Amino acid sequence: AIKRLQAYEKTADRAEAAAPGRGRARLNGLPAAPGFGRGQAHLLQPPVSFELVEETRAVHAEEEKRRLKRALKESVVELADLKERLSTRLPEFDGGIIDAHRLMLEDPGFARKLEAAIHDGLSAEAALKCVVEEYVEQFVRMSDGYLRDRAVDVKDVGLRILRNLLGVAEPERPLAKDSVLVADELTLSDLALIEHEHLCGIVLATGGVTSHASILAKSFEIPTVVGCEHLIETVQEGDDLIVDGNSGVVYVNPPVDVAREYERLERDYSAFNQKLETLKQLPAETSDGRRLSLYANIGLIADLLLAHRHGAQGVGLYRTEFPFLTYREFPDEEEQYDLYARVVRGMEGKPVTIRTLDVGADKYPAYMQVPREDNPYLGWRSIRISLEMPEFFKVQLRAILRAAALGRVRIMFPMISSVEEIRRAKDLLEEAKEELASEGREHDPGVQVGMMVEVPSAVALANQLIREVDFFSIGTNDLIQYLLAVDRSNRKVAPLYEPLHPAVLSAVHEVVQAAKGAGKWVGMCGEMASHTLCTLVLLGFGLDDLSMGPFFIPVIKRIIRSVSYAAARNIARDVLEMATVKEVKGYLFDGMKSLGIIELMEMYH
Structure with a gap:
């Protein structure tokens, strides 16, 4: 195609x-x-635009101030309605985001700047444009991607005020x-x-x-x-x-030919997805009896519906960052417990692996004052932040331990790079258990503990690290970037981000062997787990589970059920001997063709 x-x-x-x-x-x-x-x-199209606002002068400054105050009040009322609608549509979208919009509207400093601009002779509209553009520029200059994205929120507030100033109704x-x-x-x-x-x-x-x-x-x-x-x-x-x-x-x-080809793809895509639905209740089992668990990666409670729809056997990665990134301040224990409890209950007895806070690099909460770093991916992030803020970290650990009393929960620590780090994280987990026990609060003291393998040092120390935990989960998104020195968000080098690079395959195999040698289970939760061309190799390496976006679970199950474990092991053995990505891909293409499943490539990647 x-x-x-x-x-x-x-x-x-x-x-x-x-x-x-x-x-x-x-x-x-x-x-x-x-x-x-x-x-x-x-x-x-926005109903109003600052681009159309000219630098007009105020005829009566006091009247302009009155108009501005009226627009601010109307905007506050609208935000209350917006908050209600968003909380219905997306529970994790903490009302604190909208409260932050409201706080900006009610911020005396913001109001003073607006009034000062009016006092200097500008109309209310021109003053608003001047001040909002100043605020937006401050966000746009920030090095952190998440905070840069928040410039949109500031502009949103400004446009809401402008619309009310101009008397334009909120459009349907x-x-x-x-x-x-x-x-x-x-x-x-x-x-x-x-x-x-x-x-x-x-x-x-x-x-x-x-x-x-x-x-x-x-x-x-x-x-x-x-x-x-x-x-x-x-x-x-x-x-x-x-x-x-x-x-x-x-x-x-x-053109007609392109449209026709996509119509064919869409038909095949829909038909194939319907066919995959018949596999929903069947296990991800090879023709000779080897079973894998296929789990869902989730970050929102809304994702639970998708996990069930596509037949996930559990949650292999629950990203807990979203509430931290969207709340106005660090979520307290009850707020975190409520979210984790909803996920655990929502999975109806299936296992849920909760990853502790993994912020930094491209995402920091707005309430964390973090100095600019020249290379944030190698800086203060993930478990490093948690270990330097033990009181905040223990709040999360306590919430997870309490939620674990409601179902099958596993705790997973991200970006571990040394034995010292995993031991320190486990010490804090023990402290959290002791605190809950002394308070008489229900929790699961026997929760399984694992770690993500996503930095090269963890690969090198895999034999030592596996002794410290119950399981490994390979996080390929970061591991590939670090192994190949490639920032996949950089278009210039993104093509070099290659899951089937021989160095990546060797590292994954090494980690699996370390876990198997210690009698522990090992999974993968990076995007490589959902890559159809990688499935045969990962199966052959001997991974116990693959966790991915729910959408990809049926197609990965289909591939697993199309091959014997013996054949997959032979394929995995052969690719480990290859020296180039081209050799690996060519060999795997031929393998999928011989199995009659090459069409999955064009439909899913």
């Missing part, structure tokens, strides 16, 4: 013309949520069926007003993995592409769009 699409693109100038006035284009972005979607472009956002939402960016307000049921795709010019839009799109399984180059100047209202959330490509008014 990929070769056919490339051939059509090369001959596009000989194909039929697009509709009059409709340009044709192929746009590149970043895949944010998988799947294919086709529909009519709906351009999300009705969408026709099969719409593709096209926007420069999405704000919290937009997300609360959009009927996601009518969306068959989302395309954004900006945004990243920490953007609110990406998080929601994954939860609702809407094919999404973000960071799409030349989007706004290319796409018009009503354009025919194909959104390929697997590869990060968007076709604008595609």
Whole structure:
């Protein structure tokens, strides 16, 4: 399919013309949520814009101040409604985010700056533009990606005030069926007003993995592409769009051949997904009886629905960062316990592996004052933060231990790089157990403890580290970056990020062997676990479980059920002898062809 699409693109100038006035284009972005979607472009236009606000002078300063105060009050009322809508749609979206918007509206310093600008002769609108742009610029200059994304929130507050100043009502956002939402960016307000049921795709010019839009799109399984180059100047209202959330490509008014190929892909994709549904109650078992557990990676309570829908046998990675990143301040023990308890109960007795806080690098909570680091991926992050803030860390450990009394819970520590770190983390866990016991609070003192293997030093120390824990989980996202010295978010070097690099395969094999040698179980929770071309190798290495985005569980199960464990072991043995990525991929392509499952590649990656 990929070769056919490339051939059509090369001959596009000989194909039929697009509709009059409709340009044709192929746009590149970043895949944010998988799947294919086709529909009519709906351009999300803000009802007001600071670009249209001119530097007008105030005729009566006091009247301008009164208008501003009235707009601020109206905005506070609207935020109360927004908070209610968002809490219904996404429980983890702590109301504290909206409270932070409200606090900005009620902040005396913000009000003083606005009034000072009016006092200097500006109209209320011009003063608002001046102050909001100053605030936004402060966020945009921040090195941390998560905080840069919060500039959108500041702009959202400013536009809300501006709209009320101008007397423009908050717009409804009705969408026709099969719409593709096209926007420069999405704000919290937009997300609360959009009927996601009518969306068959989302395309954004900006945004990243920490953007609110990406998080929601994954939860609702809407094919999404973000960071799409030349989007706004290319796409018009009503354009025919194909959104390929697997590869990060968007076709604008595609030629018939391209559209036909995607129609075929979508039909095959839907038919195959329906066929995979028949596997839901069957185990991930090879033809000669080797079983793997297939777990879901989740970060939101909304993900539980997807985990059940796609037949997850449990949660192999519950990312706890989201509440920490969205709350105004460090969540207390009860707030954390309530969230963890909902996940444990929601999995109805299936195992849940809760990873402790893994912030830093590209994500810090706004309430943490962190100095700029030249290389945050090698800086103060993850378990390093937790161990330097033991009182906060123990709050989380206590909440997890209490939730563990409700079901099968495992605790997992991220980014362990030394024996000293895992021992210190375990010491704090023991302290938390002792505190709960002395208080007479119900908890599970026998909870299993594991660690992520995601830095090269942990691979080198695997034989020593496995003695300290009950299990390993290989976090390939960071491990590959560190092993290959590749920042996959850097487009210049992203192609070098390669899960099937011989060094990566050797490292994974080494970790599995260390765990097996100690009689412990070992899994994988990085994106490599969901990569269809990697499945045969990981199966052959002897991993006990694979944890992935719920969407990929059925197809990985299908591959496992299509092969014998003996054959997979032979494949794994052979690739370990290969010296290049090209050799490995060619060999695996041939292997999947011989098994009759090569079509999974084009549909899922």
